[in-house]
Amino acid sequence: MPLHPLQTPHSGYHWDGKDNRFFEGWYFRLTLPEARHTFAFMYSIEGHIGGQPHSGGTAQILGPDDSYFWRTFPDVGQFWAWEEGLGLGHWRGKTKTQPRLLSSSEFKDQISEGYQVTATWHQGCLNDPVLGPVAWQYYTEPVYGWGSTGQPQQSTAGLLSSLPIFEPGWQILMAHGHATGWIEWQGQRYEFANAPTYSEKNWGRSFPQKWFWLNCNAFDGVPDLALTAGGGRRQVLTWMESVAMVGIHHGGKFYEFVPWNARVTWHITPWGYWHMQCERPDYVVEVIGTTDLPGIPLRAPTHNGMAFCCRDTALGDLSLKLWQRRGSELDLVIAATSTQAGLETGGGPWDGPWVKE
Template identity: 60%
Template sequence: MTNLTKNNPLQTPHSGYHWDGWSQRFFEGWYFRVTLPDTAQTFAFMYSIEDPIGGQAVSGGAAQILALDDEYLCRTFPDVKKFWAAKDYLGLGHWGKTDLKMAPQLLNPTQFEQHIQQGYQVTATFHQGLIKDSGSNKYCRWQYETKPIYGWGNPEKPQQSTAGWLSYFPIFEPGWQILMAHGLASGWIDWNGKVYEFIDAPAYSEKNWGASFPEKWFWFNCNSFIDEPDLALTAGGGRRKVLWSTEEVALICFHYRGKFYEFVPWNSQVNWQIQPWGKWQMQAVNGEFEVRLIGTTDLPGTVLRAPTNQGLIFCCRDTTKGYVRLELSRRNGEVILTAESLACGLEVGGGPWDDAWIV
């Protein structure tokens, strides 16, 4: 069994839990994705904890799963005292019904399976859980190990903060960090009685923290491209709070054959044209390269919950089965890379989304 805790040389900044015990509004959320390589289907696991001091109107945790064909499963965990998270590495979990009397903590996989009737535990290299919907009898059980391939940044250098060095200060609302741009997951997922086993399936993880999600946002994510196994893309933008004002920012970043391509506000010009649903377009240019992204879907998507000032509410729409095309070229027009996928995560959230968002 892999070391379940700190065995991750690609650990990024902000991997640890941010809550310091304060009583004001606070959430932290995590996203873990596995794409089954043979079918382009995805399981995305989303965890959150809100107002962990307890006793507040929205105190509690939740686990959401966006599964095959964008099916959805959600379980809430009201008891914040059964949540745990590590401060110095990526590690967290939440227990539902259990016969254990100890404080919640990372368990041996066998011990977890024997004693945790609902809940989850996850680190950079291991992920396990079971949640059920008592109303529909739908459930999901899973256990897999992950080998990180790319964190965030050049894999030969210290890993980077997604929002730059200013992310270490309480300036941006919310904080955002890609934890693992690409990894290889091996294990199994039991979705309502059908077990999906996989070896070296593309895996991804990220997190947010603060008082609430951005006012409005969009997002791309894909690390399962056709004929390009060593390509991992994350792009997105939003209207976020910066101290006492707001700003609209976006980035396009990807790892490709050992190199990190970063188009961010402090080194590039980034533009976007995002429809309320169905079509996402981005372009960015810096001193050396240009990149173009287009994402589309004919699917209706699935409405998901996200932390807001009013708590965890339905406020974003996702699909994990979008089409994406990425084109990278030099400033002189020489095309370096063209790649496509039918397994792109696409999302819009917040609002208003009455018209296209063009910047």
Template identity: 60%
Template sequence: MQTPHSGYHWNGIDRDFFEGWYFRVTLPKIRGSFAFMYSIEDPLGERERSGGAVQMLGIDEQYLTHSFPDVNKFWPAKNDLGLGHWGETKLATSPQLLSVAEFDRQITAGYQVTATLHQGSLPAQNCRWCYHTMPIYGWGQPQQPQQATAGLLSYLPIFEPGWQILMAHGLATGWIEWRGQRYDFNNAPAYSEKNWGRSFPQKWFWVNCNSFDDTVGLAITAGGGRRKVLWTTEEVGMIGIHYRDRFYEFVPWNSQISWQIQPWGEWKIQARNLDFQVELIGTTAAPGTMVSTPTENGLVMCCRDTLKGLLSIDLRTHQGTQIIKASSNNAGLEVGGDGWDIAWLK
């Protein structure tokens, strides 16, 4: 189940570096979600912006953020998914993965996360969480070696930034205390991904959902961006669909992909390959919530998100045989970067 790029990417030398992780749990019964965004910037600790940050979107898309300025209290795993950042603690040991009970006793503020455990505490924001996750889909065909989201070239340092879906779908069980109210859940849809490099793309969009009204086990992630590739830029997009133990992949090296993304409120993405054709339509009437993303000048609020988007999918063969037709009102929809005064058509 482990995907490529699950481990930490920093080479120990480059100070112009960030790595970021995104984790989401959806609670369909209340049409609510929690999104956790972790980042570390300039790990050498030599700049004013060096350090870590936690951002969260919670119920009704309320936003909070907390900084962890000491880079020496951040720990990452190099070969698999694992990271954490300690804030207030009396422990004199080096930062590392702790048992759930020891973390609860010793770490007043901080977080730790692996592929199966996610725990944290932000007392200043009256927020705590602890849940375990059972991965269902990574990124690729189930029961086969998992794939790099950006393909084989992602192993070379040519894309800016790197991007990897870590877990397209999983089931989370535990609890989250959000500003005084506790939310217990059992087998709630969960998702995770990551980015790394020097900054986010110049412009991008993102669509994600793994909680559909009448279709169990369907997970979709789509995105596109204007990214740096060595000395130039390119516009690329992709759609990945996991359903009934099969992975449908639409990427630049095997498909034709087009999109019509409004500055806010509507996402339309189409793709076709030798065997299938798909259309995604996402909409929202909500204003969205601004969050920060890494740039060459540090974290900047240049990204608008909603976790309550409407999303429909129509996947069929070229002969017209329908494979999936489903909808959800629990989709994550996002636009970010510069140049959103007009629609982005490709």
């Protein structure tokens, strides 16, 4: 199985074969700047051993104008995933085809409903009784994984993420890439070439109690720029901690702001306003996300299975500024804006702003 050279740690499937509670989820985002549309594909699997209360898979799609598509995959036996690298798929309905990566023509001929995805290929077809069919097929050329160009790719949560003490695990699989292909959505066909694309995943036995997230790789006039930022209240062994990070890729360089190398502060409202500021001895970054849109509820893993517990928009306003310290002065390195940022809050309680100073 050939792996892409930008493959990050934790790209493979993490389930250890045990029958205790475990989920794994993947997120693939495609932005069409000219049409001002986003397609975000979210896949999950839980209880892969089968026969458990929450066994099964799901596919969610966040479509144009924050529209929503949802499909379940009850049969865990029709799911496949690679342990060595990014590769997974799930069929729905009756098929004699063994779960595995198929050629694009085999998939089209043999699979009535399902998806398959690797680091460089994404294909699927699903049919909702109300919304109708959705189909997609596109090739991805990764540009940034999670690290500087030419350097080893990094774990998003650092070295400790390889140990099962954090719940959940989180890994950006591809901070930025170019996608070429097509999507058919509610009777309309979207064809695209070199569209910005992004992917990440999470896994574990519990989800954060509360979290926020910002993502953008479609900045106005700055094509070679990608941002992912987020924070959460997560479990570490027997205690809970609140952590957050900002990661920026630009000009072949990776700028990372994490609790062990920077002072990370934030002010996040229940919905509509995201503000993060991080300071390192050599760099300072400020990220501001805002939206007047209502957003759309999305499902995420909970102790009671997949449930609506987060809110997203793919049409958020975002401002990013990065400065380099030179003595007592700050020199501006990057200043960019976008109106196609992904913004999210989830979990709770959100009875007021979440502030970390």
